[in-house]
Amino acid sequence: MSTEPSSAPSSTTPPVPREPVDGSASTATSGLAARLDDLRREYAALQARGLRLDLTRGKPSAEQLDLSEPLLALPGEGAHTAEDGTDTRNYGGLAGLPELRRIFAELLGVPTEQLLAQGTASLTLMYDTVVQALLFGVPGSERPWSREEQVTFVCPVPGYDRHFAICEELGIRMVTVPMTSDGPDAEAVAELVASDPSIKGLWVVPTYANPDGSVVSEAVARRLVSMPAAAPDFRIFWDNAYAVHHLTEHETKTANALQLAEEAGNPDRVLMYASTSKITFAGSGVAFFAASPTNVAWFTKHLGIRSIGPDKVNHLRHASFFGDAEGVRAHMRRHREILAPKFSAVTSILAERLGDLGVASWTNPDGGYFVSVDVAPGTASRVVQLAKEAGIALTPAGATFPYGRDPQDRNIRLAPTMPPLEEVQVAMDGVATCILLAAAEAATPV
Amino acid sequence: MSTEPSSAPSSTTPPVPREPVDGSASTATSGLAARLDDLRREYAALQARGLRLDLTRGKPSAEQLDLSEPLLALPGEGAHTAEDGTDTRNYGGLAGLPELRRIFAELLGVPTEQLLAQGTASLTLMYDTVVQALLFGVPGSERPWSREEQVTFVCPVPGYDRHFAICEELGIRMVTVPMTSDGPDAEAVAELVASDPSIKGLWVVPTYANPDGSVVSEAVARRLVSMPAAAPDFRIFWDNAYAVHHLTEHETKTANALQLAEEAGNPDRVLMYASTSKITFAGSGVAFFAASPTNVAWFTKHLGIRSIGPDKVNHLRHASFFGDAEGVRAHMRRHREILAPKFSAVTSILAERLGDLGVASWTNPDGGYFVSVDVAPGTASRVVQLAKEAGIALTPAGATFPYGRDPQDRNIRLAPTMPPLEEVQVAMDGVATCILLAAAEAATPV
Numbered sequence A, B: 001m002s003t004e005p006s007s008a009p010s011s012t013t014p015p016v017p018r019e020p021v022d023g024s025a026s027t028a029t030s031g032l033a034a035r036l037d038d039l040r041r042e043y044a045a046l047q048a049r050g051l052r053l054d055l056t057r058g059k060p061s062a063e064q065l066d067l068s069e070p071l072l073a074l075p076g077e078g079a080h081t082a083e084d085g086t087d088t089r090n091y092g093g094l095a096g097l098p099e100l101r102r103i104f105a106e107l108l109g110v111p112t113e114q115l116l117a118q119g120t121a122s123l124t125l126m127y128d129t130v131v132q133a134l135l136f137g138v139p140g141s142e143r144p145w146s147r148e149e150q151v152t153f154v155c156p157v158p159g160y161d162r163h164f165a166i167c168e169e170l171g172i173r174m175v176t177v178p179m180t181s182d183g184p185d186a187e188a189v190a191e192l193v194a195s196d197p198s199i200k201g202l203w204v205v206p207t208y209a210n211p212d213g214s215v216v217s218e219a220v221a222r223r224l225v226s227m228p229a230a231a232p233d234f235r236i237f238w239d240n241a242y243a244v245h246h247l248t249e250h251e252t253k254t255a256n257a258l259q260l261a262e263e264a265g266n267p268d269r270v271l272m273y274a275s276t277s278k279i280t281f282a283g284s285g286v287a288f289f290a291a292s293p294t295n296v297a298w299f300t301k302h303l304g305i306r307s308i309g310p311d312k313v314n315h316l317r318h319a320s321f322f323g324d325a326e327g328v329r330a331h332m333r334r335h336r337e338i339l340a341p342k343f344s345a346v347t348s349i350l351a352e353r354l355g356d357l358g359v360a361s362w363t364n365p366d367g368g369y370f371v372s373v374d375v376a377p378g379t380a381s382r383v384v385q386l387a388k389e390a391g392i393a394l395t396p397a398g399a400t401f402p403y404g405r406d407p408q409d410r411n412i413r414l415a416p417t418m419p420p421l422e423e424v425q426v427a428m429d430g431v432a433t434c435i436l437l438a439a440a441e442a443a444t445p446v
Helices: A023-048 A062-066 A069-073 A098-108 A122-136 A161-169 A186-195 A218-226 A257-263 A293-306 A312-322 A325-354 A380-389 A421-443 B023-048 B062-066 B069-073 B098-108 B122-136 B161-169 B186-195 B218-226 B257-263 B293-306 B312-322 B325-354 B380-389 B421-443
Strands: A053-055 A115-117 A152-157 A173-180 A199-204 A235-239 A270-275 A287-290 A371-374 A392-394 A411-414 B053-055 B115-117 B152-157 B173-180 B199-204 B235-239 B270-275 B287-290 B371-374 B392-394 B411-414
Touching: A023 A421, A053 A421, A062 A325, A069 A312, A098 A115, A098 A270, A098 A287, A098 A312, A098 A325, A115 A293, A122 A161, A122 A235, A122 A270, A122 A287, A122 A293, A122 B122, A122 B293, A152 A161, A152 A186, A161 A173, A161 B293, A173 A186, A186 A199, A186 A218, A218 A257, A235 A257, A257 A270, A287 A293, A293 B122, A293 B161, A312 A325, A325 A371, A325 A421, A380 A392, A380 A411, A380 A421, A392 A411, A392 A421, B023 B421, B053 B421, B062 B325, B069 B312, B098 B115, B098 B270, B098 B287, B098 B312, B098 B325, B115 B293, B122 B161, B122 B235, B122 B270, B122 B287, B122 B293, B152 B161, B152 B186, B161 B173, B173 B186, B186 B199, B186 B218, B218 B257, B235 B257, B257 B270, B287 B293, B312 B325, B325 B371, B325 B421, B380 B392, B380 B411, B380 B421, B392 B411, B392 B421
Parallel strands: A053 A392, A152 A173, A152 A199, A199 A235, A235 A270, B053 B392, B152 B173, B152 B199, B199 B235, B235 B270
Antiparallel strands: A115 A287, A270 A287, A371 A411, B115 B287, B270 B287, B371 B411
8 A cells, every 4th residue: 555645546557456455554554553642642632622523425615505606596587488488487398408408418428319407416317217227127128127136236446325325225236346546447347247147237436436536537438338248238327426526627528438338339338427416506406317319218208207397497597507518617617716725635634644654545536526545444433433523524434335334444535525624624634633543543452 | 967067176965976978968969960060160160260279288377487487586696594594505404495394384284394395396206105115115014015916006087197107107007986076986995995905005186186176075085094994005195286276265275184194093094295386387396295204204214315305495495485374375366366267268168158058067176277078978089189180289088097098088178277368268169169069970870
């Protein structure tokens, strides 16, 4: 394990699966044992501050939400007519408002007619897709997934806890593969998918992954969309939640999975999701679904039974706020100005406090909402507990793994977006103390 | 069959199941045969007008939507904080915004804590409830409904086509019972539900039913919530879509099914749905779910996997628009002023053109969105076809029955809310001509 902050997403080395920490780390942490008393005093001082800080969830800050404040008075009285003359206040238009679909089709690199604008949450669209697959099967299914003896999804880890929760709720078995700096370990995925016909799905967060910030490379994307699959109805759930959520001036363009899948002769393999939850208002934005014409027709057919159409006024509100795709990009640069200093604070405090001690490694993401930290094996839960008892709420240890079980108990997801910068700084200094103390405790013979 | 317009909802006679038309009607229609040539000429003149009118769906008119136009600029810049201090622009609050829930809890007569405010469509909430029941079972289920050999819902007819579509899509068998002027024929329902353990559900539109406008009486409600059920997990889907949608000064108060169910010792039997789709904007309103604490906890548990919370900004928008329950009532009176003349036009034109001919009977609703017409048996499809060929779109014949099959081919649902009054008048005069011509054709020996 490197003693320097890893910078996985911008690395130029070939993809390397996450590995258990090596002996050098143990050696390094055992050096910490000598500092145990000092660290205990430091931690007691931290507790004495009576903090109330929260780095648990990827929520936008009030300052970010303020960027979209004009939405609260849009589209404005009298402005209820879409460009095609539709009265957005009335029923209908199952696919969503064309002018908003056009904007996000450009941003996501998909044809407008293959992109649906729906409700407020892509999470709901993903859940509903899996439910539809269970109840009816997807195009190419021999039967509804619920009639299969077993349904398995491949889950790259660390990953997004709400993806895993969907699987758990719906009785879908999860098998894990490691994340690399280029996305899921494609060879590991390919081996599983080729041999096990119960594998119907793969979760992927292609851009600035939750939590490790990696971006799926073109090569990995090509492999995933073209690899042979034992199940004829295998699907990749391409959750492009952070497609435009850059933290640097380099605005990464993710591989165009839908197009690559079509070129590979597997046009129906990819289901893409996105939303404005972290662009405008979390919970009051617009969610999108993109896929092949066959998948879109399948999804729409069932959607039409449960809905007469999405909230077109909210679609118009958003279209009128952004104007065009460039409006979204400009808006995201303003988010970046707020977020980049917070992420910089996280990684620089970690480097300063832990950089030469070999007790942890972490990501240095170019976008997205998270920093992923690997602490000394077996101490992640203890770090989270220590932080909690010092008034710093962290995402529960294990949350980035299926069933909340990190086999090495070492991954912690940090979400620095919501608190103000000063609080991020204070919290991260405290987190560093907790990581050190937990490592020192672990290295100390009982 | 009466030759006068029936006025089922305001009738004081005991509930009478809908009956096939009697001989007198046949006699009356056979008298029409002599007028066949006249009616054909009249119909040709109607066709020559080149109309483009639409009475198909229960959509609000532009004039009604204008009543809620201020919503388009609400809650207004800077106004994003809920009364409890919540920033509505961010994630969370799965149950919906308390101030909006309070307003509709009062209107629906349920405790606020048992009422969830969710997305834009109660149809979606109903679909999702049935899906949850299929996947997980409801409280009291022995197994998920999808693992039962058969699941059956009781469907009062004529009824709401989208309820039937949910059952059809999800493989739920439908058995019908007649509607009466007091709601579903409670004795017919009770007999089925007591004897058939596959019966898990009953659809009810308790207030101003779609399409026949009847209101469930207190006695019928008591019977439905207290009758023995062979299935321990039997549920009544109480779709209170028109709870406050009065067409007269008499603002009907529907039986409080949740409270009655609790009193009857069956607190979990009733699931209530409502929305503002026909109060504010159709498709951009707020939908509600109310049930026993046990059912609410069950629903919320699964909801929490697919959603981080509903659109609280839209909740705040609505709460701020209405102010309180009286604000909703006052708003609905303005709807009434627009709608009452249209319904009056429908029933008075039908009375004038058909009143003494014995070829049809129809409802005279005190609220809701529809007039239900029974034409000469075997002619409903023909009436709809004739109307279509004269440029008047009607809901397809049979739509008010499961699988779109009206066994007597006689029921037609008229939806007069959307077109302007003058168009309703023109359309209804045309519809009357079609009803007469179809009856005359049917009475004419070939």
